Amino acid sequence: MKRAIMPGTFDPITEGHLDVIRRAAQIFDEVIVAVAQSPHKEPLFTHEERAELARQATESIPNVTVEPFSGLLVEFAKEVEASVVVKGLRAITDFEYEFQMTALNYELANDIETLFIMSPPKFMYLSSSIVREIARLDGDVSQFVSPCVEAALAQKFGLSRARG
Numbered sequence: 001m002k003r004a005i006m007p008g009t010f011d012p013i014t015e016g017h018l019d020v021i022r023r024a025a026q027i028f029d030e031v032i033v034a035v036a037q038s039p040h041k042e043p044l045f046t047h048e049e050r051a052e053l054a055r056q057a058t059e060s061i062p063n064v065t066v067e068p069f070s071g072l073l074v075e076f077a078k079e080v081e082a083s084v085v086v087k088g089l090r091a092i093t094d095f096e097y098e099f100q101m102t103a104l105n106y107e108l109a110n111d112i113e114t115l116f117i118m119s120p121p122k123f124m125y126l127s128s129s130i131v132r133e134i135a136r137l138d139g140d141v142s143q144f145v146s147p148c149v150e151a152a153l154a155q156k157f158g159l160s161r162a163r164g
Contacts, residue, residue, distance in 0.1 A: 004084040011043040016123035020088035037070035056148040074109035
């Protein structure tokens with residue numbers, strides 16, 4: 001059984017993340033969406049909220065589970081017996097950062113591979129921070145996130161309702 005993890009802060013999980021998760025789920029027997037604590041990023045949603053939103057957004061993908069984690073990614077990968085880390089790439093800037101992280105992870109655990117999945121053009125501009133900013137300004141985020149995330153953003157920002 002080939003198990004992969006897809007790590008991220010997912011603050012919040014977007015359609016771009018879901019695209020990579022769905023594609024990884026076609027390649028691997030099991031994909032664990034690994035929701036990182038990431039306190040240094042000062043996330044909008046709590047660790048538990050981000051994990052729950054990811055669970056709701058991925059519930060229709062049968063071979064995907066969601067697990068929150070803290071600490072080193074490679075240690076979490078070993079803990080859940082994953083042999084591959086899946087990362088989505090949008091642009092050159094993503095590649096530069098992910099290239100460094102992959103090299104470091106390889107030094108820490110050279111038996112864990114990294115697989116990069118390129119975003120399709122329609123998601124190359126999409127990021128959680130952009131979605132948060134649009135929602136904060138009461139813009140329509142329905143094309144960028146799942147309905148559960150749209151509702152959570154509306155609630156977080158005190159907006160009267162989610163669009164839809």
